[in-house]
Amino acid sequence: MIGTPLLKGATKFLILGSGELGKEIVIEAQRLGIECVAVDRYQNAPAMQVAHRSYVINMRDYDALFSIIEREEPDFVIPEIEAINIDALLDAESFTEVIPNAEAVKITMNRELLRRLAAEKLKLKTAKYEFATNLEELKEAVEKLGYPCVVKPIMSSSGKGQSIIKDEKDIEKAYNKAKEARGSSEKLIVEEFIDFDYEITLLTAKSEDIKFCEPIGHIQKDGDYIMSWQPHNMPDELKNEAKNIAEKIVSALGGRGIFGVEMFVKNDEVIFSEVSPRPHDTGMVTMITQEMSEFEIHVRSILTLPISTKLLTPGASYAIKANINKYAPKYDIKDALKVENVKIRLFGKPNATIGRRMGVILAHAENVDKAKELVKKAAELIKIC
Ligand SMILES: Nc1ncnc2c1ncn2[C@@H]1O[C@H](COP(=O)(O)OP(=O)(O)OP(=O)(O)O)[C@@H](O)[C@H]1O
Numbered sequence: 001m002i003g004t005p006l007l008k009g010a011t012k013f014l015i016l017g018s019g020e021l022g023k024e025i026v027i028e029a030q031r032l033g034i035e036c037v038a039v040d041r042y043q044n045a046p047a048m049q050v051a052h053r054s055y056v057i058n059m060r061d062y063d064a065l066f067s068i069i070e071r072e073e074p075d076f077v078i079p080e081i082e083a084i085n086i087d088a089l090l091d092a093e094s095f096t097e098v099i100p101n102a103e104a105v106k107i108t109m110n111r112e113l114l115r116r117l118a119a120e121k122l123k124l125k126t127a128k129y130e131f132a133t134n135l136e137e138l139k140e141a142v143e144k145l146g147y148p149c150v151v152k153p154i155m156s157s158s159g160k161g162q163s164i165i166k167d168e169k170d171i172e173k174a175y176n177k178a179k180e181a182r183g184s185s186e187k188l189i190v191e192e193f194i195d196f197d198y199e200i201t202l203l204t205a206k207s208e209d210i211k212f213c214e215p216i217g218h219i220q221k222d223g224d225y226i227m228s229w230q231p232h233n234m235p236d237e238l239k240n241e242a243k244n245i246a247e248k249i250v251s252a253l254g255g256r257g258i259f260g261v262e263m264f265v266k267n268d269e270v271i272f273s274e275v276s277p278r279p280h281d282t283g284m285v286t287m288i289t290q291e292m293s294e295f296e297i298h299v300r301s302i303l304t305l306p307i308s309t310k311l312l313t314p315g316a317s318y319a320i321k322a323n324i325n326k327y328a329p330k331y332d333i334k335d336a337l338k339v340e341n342v343k344i345r346l347f348g349k350p351n352a353t354i355g356r357r358m359g360v361i362l363a364h365a366e367n368v369d370k371a372k373e374l375v376k377k378a379a380e381l382i383k384i385c
């Protein structure tokens, strides 16, 4: 049963993190008459612009976060980013439901806890890894793993604070970069560099049962997504192996919602990388390819409503990144929209900084190669000033 927003008995979502992914979650929830409250660290974040109400707080602060959850008494608390005070979520579970559940959020926001679960408990194949809390330990970890290797803060996203160490002189630079990242870097993970053939996100919907979307292929630069496409064609055995891995990790995490299970494929091996207990940036392509986007699937899974993971057409997505630092930027998208089958979403972030994701280009086509061509062509025609 769904109530009426803003009135007694409303069904209420509290979304923690109000970026582009949260914005689409809110839009889908609004379509079903859900009352939406958006939270983030800055004013007029994308999801706040489409929610009923919003709060600007430091979400890593227990008191600030817990008092908002207490005050709002939402039916569902929906984390949208990693950097959230986990104790507030654990405590809030006594009177509300956290999606997928506070323990799963805790594990997936922390690369060490996730490795303990995925590699050590579930025995999933992952890149070899070590942890370090200071420069000395980082040097030792790199020595054990060899070159090249990848360093990441224990908690971060979109590649923030991540670097590849190719030789000894990169170590200190990588250490400083990781330490400066948003999120949490009191500990670092060092991973063996996997020279993969390709990488995929397998969107996995967990509600009353588990359903898989078609694999999404993607290209990342400096740990951040540039382009994705769906379906990513791969041999049936590897696809089944990817589904097995996704089913194992998602079942171990529990709860409901969509999960983005990231995997590398090298030769005939599927290697687990990480999992987001929420829609995934590379999954924005589903806004044009699937009968239900990953956001609609997330909302419906939360509400235990029927879902479909059906692919309607091949498609691609391409991130629109700012090439200037500018408050209240303007976008010229007219020429880009002349490219056939192209749609554009601008997130409306108030502040552009170089490299920040400000929008996304989507295109459908008869095959993924054509769709990739279309989004790349449109990307060249967008001007931000
Ligand atoms: N061990 C590795 N070997 C090779 N490439 C890697 C490795 N780890 C990460 N990468 C590359 O960096 C990208 C981002 O890594 P990862 O997903 O761990 O970072 P993240 O900050 O959590 O990103 P996001 O929040 O976007 O998922 C991967 O998709 C992959 O392209």
Ligand SMILES: NCC(=O)N[C@@H]1O[C@H](COP(=O)([O-])[O-])[C@@H](O)[C@H]1O
Pocket: 017, 018, 019, 020, 021, 022, 080, 081, 157, 158, 280, 281, 349, 356, 357
């Ligand atoms: N890979 C995770 C990811 O894409 N997360 C998305 O980016 C936003 C932060 O953007 P910002 O850094 O530009 O504020 C988050 O709120 C989320 O929507």
Ligand SMILES: [Mg+2]
Pocket: 262, 274
């Ligand atoms: Mg990732």
